[in-house]
Amino acid sequence: DAGVTQSPTHLIxxxxxxxxLRCSPKSGHDTVSWYQQALGxxxxxxxxxxEEEERQRGNFPDRFSGHQFPNYSSELNVNAxxxxxxxxxxxxxxxxxxxxxxxxxxxxxxxxxxxx
Amino acid sequence: AQSVTxxxxxxxxxxxxxxxxxxxxxxxxxxxxFWYVQYPNQGLQLLLKYTSAATLVKGINGFEAExxxxxxxxxxxxxxxxxxxxxxxxxxxxxxxxxxxxAGTKLIIKP
Numbered sequence: 001d002a003g004v005t006q007s008p009t010h011l012i013x014x015x016x017x018x019x020x021l022r023c024s025p026k027s028g029h030d031t032v033s034w035y036q037q038a039l040g041x042x043x044x045x046x047x048x049x050x051e052e053e054e055r056q057r058g059n060f061p062d063r064f065s066g067h068q069f070p071n072y073s074s075e076l077n078v079n080a081x082x083x084x085x086x087x088x089x090x091x092x093x094x095x096x097x098x099x100x101x102x103x104x105x106x107x108x109x110x111x112x113x114x115x116x
Numbered sequence: 117a118q119s120v121t122x123x124x125x126x127x128x129x130x131x132x133x134x135x136x137x138x139x140x141x142x143x144x145x146x147x148x149x150f151w152y153v154q155y156p157n158q159g160l161q162l163l164l165k166y167t168s169a170a171t172l173v174k175g176i177n178g179f180e181a182e183x184x185x186x187x188x189x190x191x192x193x194x195x196x197x198x199x200x201x202x203x204x205x206x207x208x209x210x211x212x213x214x215x216x217x218x219a220g221t222k223l224i225i226k227p
Contacts, residue, residue, distance in 0.1 A: 004159070033214065042120075042206050042217030043160070056213045090159060105215065107152075107159035 002027065004093050004108035012114045013081050021076040021111045025093030031055075032074040033105060034066060035090040043090055049074050050096055078113075086115045118143045118211045122218035130226045135194040137221045139181075139207030142188065148210035149190045151181055154220075155203045163205075166190060177201070199225050 005024045013019050025032055031050045035043035045058035049068035068074045072093075078085055089112075092105035123138040141147055148167050152160040164175025171183040177200075181192045190207060202225045207218040 035215075040125075040219075042208075042219045043215070045214040045216070048213050058214065092160075104162060104165070107161070109157070109159045 004029075004091055004106050006089075006091050006108040006111050008111060009109070010112045010114075012116065014116050015081055015083060017081050017115075018077065018079045019081060019113060021078075021089050021091075021113070023074045023076070023091030023093075023108060025072050025074070025091075026106050029093035029095050029106070030072050031094045031096050031103070032068060032072065033092045033094070034074070034076050035092065036060075037088040037090055037110070039087070046076070081115045083115050086113060088112050118147075118209055118216050120207050120209050120216055120218040122205075122207050122221050124221050125219065126222045126224060128224040128226060129197045131199055132196050135179075135192070135197045135201065135223065137192040137205050137207075137223065139190045139192065139218060140188050141190060141207075141209050143209060143211075149181075149183065150208045150210070150215070151175065151179070151190075151192050152206045152208060153177075153203050154206065160206065163192070197223075197225050199227065201225055 007022045033048040034046040037043040047057040048055050052068045063079045065077045088110040090110045091108045094103040094105045119142045121140045150165045151163040164173045166183045174180045179194045204220045204222045206220045208215040
């Protein structure tokens with residue numbers, strides 16, 4: 001059973017460019033969350049997608065947008081890149097159960113984005 | 117507002133010694149709390165979770181954590197450190213579909 005996969009592994013962009021990161025959830029999962037992890041810090045929640053809609057959003061500007069496809073995979077898009085966007089971007093998937101409040105999130109290995 | 121604080125960005129212990137990583141939280145509702153481990157160039161792996169059942173929670177790789185409401189703490193322990201435990205450890209709090217994270221503690225194991 002493949003876990004959460006992310007592509008690409010590494011990416012180098014220059015300021016002002018746009019980037020798209022991709023995530024395939026664990027088999028059987030229907031919810032995808034994205035996190036940004038700057039060097040030396042804990043992850044910060046960007047947003048979560050469920051049923052192809054953005055369900056919740058963290059404190060990130062509109063330059064960060066996403067999409068979820070019918071097969072539950074997801075993309076994270078970042079426009080007008082800034083130096084401060086350099087980070088590890090983590091995707092996590094989970095299953096939206098009707099029972100209980102919490103569903104474990106399984107994380108992919110991340111995409112390392114460097115903005116020059 | 118909900119928050120997580122991890123005390124000590126780096127903790128160094130000798131192999132075979134007790135591991136203690138500290139986590140304090142702030143939450144206006146009964147929290148769900150987690151410890152994750154991150155090895156270099158890898159994603160995050162769940163070590164253990166507290167979801168309002170037993171206050172002493174056992175996880176993988178011999179780790180355990182105790183939820184103490186009076187101290188708003190959820191410290192992670194392991195009786196005997198192993199070289200393979202060297203990694204970064206994150207405490208996190210569940211908050212309405214998202215996880216709120218501490219800054220992480222890097223665990224260094226001395227031979």
